[in-house]
Amino acid sequence: MHIIVCIKQVPGTTNVQIDPEKGTLKREGVEAVINPFDEYAIEEGVRLKERTGGKVTVITMGPPQAEAALREAISRGADEAILVGDRAFAGADTWATSYALSTAIKTVSDYSVIICGKQATDGDTAQVGPSVAEMLDIPHVAYVKKVEEINDKFMKVERMMEDGYDLIETPVPCLITVVKEINTPRLASLKGKMNAKKAVIKQLNAQSINADVEKCGLKGSPTQVMKIFTPPQRKGGEKFTGEANVQAQALVNKLKEVNLI
Amino acid sequence: MANQINVLADKCIGCSICVSACPFGAISMVERPEHPKKFKLAVIDANKCTFCGACVQACKVFKAIEMKKDEVKAAVDMSLYRGVWVYAEQRHGVVSAVVYELLNQGRILADKLQVPLSAVLIGSNITSKAQELIDRGADKVYVYDDPIFAEFQDDSYTAVLTELLKKEKPEIILMGATNIGRSFASRVAAKIYTGLTADCTGLDVDLTTRNLQQTRPAFGGNIMATILTPRHRPQMATVRHKVFKEAKVQAGRKGEVIVNKVDASKIINRTKFLEFFKDCSAHVNLHDADIIVSGGRGLGKPEGFKLVEELADLLGGAVGSSRAAVDAGWIPYSHQVGQTGTTVSPKVYIACGISGQIQHMIGMGSAETIIAINKDKDCPMMQVATYSLEGDLYEIIPSIIAEIKKARA
Numbered sequence: 038m039h040i041i042v043c044i045k046q047v048p049g050t051t052n053v054q055i056d057p058e059k060g061t062l063k064r065e066g067v068e069a070v071i072n073p074f075d076e077y078a079i080e081e082g083v084r085l086k087e088r089t090g091g092k093v094t095v096i097t098m099g100p101p102q103a104e105a106a107l108r109e110a111i112s113r114g115a116d117e118a119i120l121v122g123d124r125a126f127a128g129a130d131t132w133a134t135s136y137a138l139s140t141a142i143k144t145v146s147d148y149s150v151i152i153c154g155k156q157a158t159d160g161d162t163a164q165v166g167p168s169v170a171e172m173l174d175i176p177h178v179a180y181v182k183k184v185e186e187i188n189d190k191f192m193k194v195e196r197m198m199e200d201g202y203d204l205i206e207t208p209v210p211c212l213i214t215v216v217k218e219i220n221t222p223r224l225a226s227l228k229g230k231m232n233a234k235k236a237v238i239k240q241l242n243a244q245s246i247n248a249d250v251e252k253c254g255l256k257g258s259p260t261q262v263m264k265i266f267t268p269p270q271r272k273g274g275e276k277f278t279g280e281a282n283v284q285a286q287a288l289v290n291k292l293k294e295v296n297l298i
Numbered sequence: 299m300a301n302q303i304n305v306l307a308d309k310c311i312g313c314s315i316c317v318s319a320c321p322f323g324a325i326s327m328v329e330r331p332e333h334p335k336k337f338k339l340a341v342i343d344a345n346k347c348t349f350c351g352a353c354v355q356a357c358k359v360f361k362a363i364e365m366k367k368d369e370v371k372a373a374v375d376m377s378l379y380r381g382v383w384v385y386a387e388q389r390h391g392v393v394s395a396v397v398y399e400l401l402n403q404g405r406i407l408a409d410k411l412q413v414p415l416s417a418v419l420i421g422s423n424i425t426s427k428a429q430e431l432i433d434r435g436a437d438k439v440y441v442y443d444d445p446i447f448a449e450f451q452d453d454s455y456t457a458v459l460t461e462l463l464k465k466e467k468p469e470i471i472l473m474g475a476t477n478i479g480r481s482f483a484s485r486v487a488a489k490i491y492t493g494l495t496a497d498c499t500g501l502d503v504d505l506t507t508r509n510l511q512q513t514r515p516a517f518g519g520n521i522m523a524t525i526l527t528p529r530h531r532p533q534m535a536t537v538r539h540k541v542f543k544e545a546k547v548q549a550g551r552k553g554e555v556i557v558n559k560v561d562a563s564k565i566i567n568r569t570k571f572l573e574f575f576k577d578c579s580a581h582v583n584l585h586d587a588d589i590i591v592s593g594g595r596g597l598g599k600p601e602g603f604k605l606v607e608e609l610a611d612l613l614g615g616a617v618g619s620s621r622a623a624v625d626a627g628w629i630p631y632s633h634q635v636g637q638t639g640t641t642v643s644p645k646v647y648i649a650c651g652i653s654g655q656i657q658h659m660i661g662m663g664s665a666e667t668i669i670a671i672n673k674d675k676d677c678p679m680m681q682v683a684t685y686s687l688e689g690d691l692y693e694i695i696p697s698i699i700a701e702i703k704k705a706r707a
Contacts, residue, residue: 048323073638100345128348131496135488158637160516162496163480167452168488176453176568179481193572197632198477199585200389201577203449206570214481217638218631255301255348259373259493259530262350263511265321268522271663274684276675284687285697288669289705291685297589297646297667298613298705 038091038189039148042082042115043138043169044075046099046106047159071106074154076113077215080222082152083114085187092116094145098126098137104238112225112233119145123242128255131160135168137253141246142173149189151212155180166214177212178205182219301349302366305340309362312338316363319356321521322346350523372529373491376508379469379531382408385459385482386417386431386439387474389450390574393419393427395544395586396474398434400537402545403501404472405435407510410503411469414438418462418471420455422448425557432553434545440466441557449571450478456485457565462558463490468532470510472501475536476585487534493527494534497641499541499664500524510535539585540643577632582616584633588645589615590662592635595622596651596672596691603629605695606650612702618642618662620652636661650691654679671695 049070071079082093095110096119097103107118121141129137142151151173153166163179170177178194182202186193189209196203197216207213225233243253251257275291277284292298312333317325317340324346327338340362342353349367357363384400386393401417408415414437419428421443428439442458463471463486473479475497487494499522500513510533512525527533584590591610593603603617610617618635619628635642637657647665652658654670654677662668663682670683671691680686687694 124345127345130493131484132487132491132493160496162494164484164487164494164496167481167484170452171456171485171488177481177485178452178569180477195575196477198389198574199583201575203574204572205451206572208568211568216631217634256368259487259491259527260495260525261528262348263524263526264355265350265352265516265521265523268515271682273681273686276680276686276688278675278688281689281693281697282701284689284694285701288685288687288698289701292646293705295667298702 038085038089038150038187040082040085040091040093041142041145041148041151042075042078042093042095042110043151043153043166044079044095044097044106044110045072045157046070046097046103047072047157069102069105071109072154072157072159074156074158074215074217076154076222077217077219078152078154079110079113079115080220081184081215083223084220085150085184086114089187091149094119094148096121096138096141098122098129098134098141107238108233108236109225111236112229113223114229117239118236119239119241121241121246123253125243125248125250125253128258129253130258130260131162131164131168132259133253133255133257135165135172136257137243137246137248138165139169139172140248141241142169144241144246149209150187150192151175151210153212153214155214155216163214166212170212173212175210175212176207177214178207179214181213181215184213184219301368303342303347303349304364305342306362306364307339309360310337310339311360311362312340313360314338314340315356316340316353319352321350321352321516321523322348325353374531376469376531379467381413381466381468381470382411382415383468383471383532384415384417384436385471385473385479386419386427387476387478388419388421388424388427389478391421391424393430394474394476396476396537396539397431398544399539399542400472400474401431401434401436403537403542405545407470407501407503410505411508413469416440416468418459420447420458422446425555428555432555433547433549433551435548435551436553438554438556441555442560443557444560444562446560446562446565446567449574450482451567451569451571452481452485453569454565454567455482456489458558458560459486460489463532469508471532471534473534473536475538479536483534483536492530492532492534494536495525495527496536498535498537501535501537509533538641538643582610582614584616584618584635584640584642587616587642589613589648590618590635590642590644590646590665591615591648591650592618592620592652592662593623593629593650594620594652595626596653597623597628598651600626600628602651602691605692609648609695609699612699615644615646620655620658649679649683650695652679653677654682
């Protein structure tokens with residue numbers, strides 16, 4: 038079974054600091070990492086491969102530096118990697134990103150499952166996965182927390198909902214987006230790291246995937262950023278100290294004042 | 299011609315204000331030894347720039363950055379698109395609460411644009427719910443009522459909604475940023491080639507262009523962006539639960555209900571819904587809760603959640619947690635608040651033993667009131683809290699419980 042995992046390189050937020058004066062992200066020294074949700078997607082891809090046999094291809098759209106994310110994925114068990122990069126893709130919103138990714142995936146023959154993380158931590162939209170499925174005209178299930186069954190005809194998955202979960206059966210090929218609960222990603226193995234070093238990353242661009250440049254990048258993006266501003270920083274309020282019961286009383290009095298109790 | 303952005307070398311003084319203003323990290327400073335005063339020069343990486351104009355704004359004193367944007371040509375005849383719509387999401391026959399909030403904001407936008415407000419209701423045995431939507435401000439309700447729509451499935455729902463959007467041509471459609479809404483809206487926007495903006499916290503309209511001004515947090519809420527869909531229609535946006543106020547009920551309000559018949563045999567639905575499993579561990583749903591009591595690493599042990607639960611039950615709230623507590627195996631993932639968990643915006647968020655890592659703050663920072671209980675008065679959560687209580691939570695929480703009981707007695 039051929040499994041494709043779509044990943045994205047995002048700014049690593051674990052070390053993100055906010056400039057207290059300007060309220061903006063300090064970018065200096067922020068390393069780029071694999072989007073945290075995509076780590077679960079990679080792991081699930083590798084697990085499905087281990088269950089069914091076959092291979093895992095990771096694909097990303099991004100600048101040349103994104104190659105690091107692809108090699109990282111290989112070190113964790115992916116077999117092949119594709120970097121879709123072109124000046125024409127710059128400034129893409131979720132529609133244009135989905136267009137570039139799905140057009141690139143069309144050049145990859147015979148895949149069974151495409152796996153994406155539920156969303157990326159820089160944009161938080163959760164839109165690219167389902168949009169890629171629509172553009173490829175395959176079914177998708179979002180927010181998958183477990184793959185119960187998989188074979189070459191269909192897969193049975195648990196879709197996480199606010200009030201529980203739905204059990205859904207979908208034919209393959211299909212696309213799923215996964216949540217954190219689905220697995221615990223493994224660390225890179227020594228063999229994986231060696232594979233990652235040696236791996237030849239397949240490079241695709243707008244021309245090689247035969248993309249319509251009118252639908253790529255900023256030009257092809259229906260949404261446009263009109264302005265960007267920093268929200269007012271949240272300021273601390275009242276600080277209680279002292280004996281527990283005194284603090285508790287003070288708090289409950291405050292909550293009574295604002296009718297919360 | 300493509301968009302252009304240039305740094306004027308003679309005006310740039312190397313102050314690097316633009317570097318920190320750029321939300322996309324597209325600007326860097328390079329040495330300029332040939333400059334008489336050795337000023338550095340800002341260089342914009344064309345691969346990362348989205349022409350948002352933040353740097354132009356930041357450099358307004360020196361006017362060293364020039365941007366020329368392409369004239370935008372409409373992708374569709376915009377004059378054909380009129381009306382504001384709300385997707386009336388339902389789950390198991392109950393209209394989701396976020397829909398009433400969308401109707402409230404939708405009504406405001408529709409009145410500004412002087413167009414009707416319509417709702418779309420898709421489900422099974424659902425027609426009777428249409429009047430509820432009219433009572434909350436809808437002028438028209440389009441209904442698809444058929445057993446094939448009993449459970450949400452992306453294929454069948456996308457098929458009917460895109461068909462209806464193509465026929466009726468609204469200019470705006472708002473949907474809830476729920477698990478259903480985010481999946482469904484993405485698929486619809488991809489199919490009809492239009493813009494979709496996720497998780498808007500502010501929505502307004504420009505009356506000249508009729509563009510929807512969609513404001514949303516980016517980069518975990520550290521930056522706000524206002525986004526337009528200037529050339530495509532309908533403009534699609536999702537909005538999280540509790541961002542807008544609920545529309546008030548005006549009982550017996552008049553409106554039109556249009557029941558659309560569907561030929562079920564013509565609807566392609568590739569997925570098969572098998573069964574729903576209700577989550578019985580949560581008394582109150584995290585997404586709907588007005589009050590959330592959350593526990594973190596500071597609880598020290600899984601039993602700490604009994605105390606958290608007791609306080610939550612007393613306040614009629616839901617139980618949340620930090621990632622640390624989930625990773626420690628003290629509580630299931632479905633309770634996790636934060637970047638890799640759920641984003642919530644309750645009226646009151648009580649953080650017990652949660653230090654307030656940025657990833658957690660992203661998930662609850664929009665709570666109206668934050669109450670922090672922690673030993674460490676300097677941790678980030680204590681710094682931003684509306685009320686911070688310093689000390690041992692195993693003493694403070696029972697005291698709060700006792701005080702609340704006393705206040706109610």
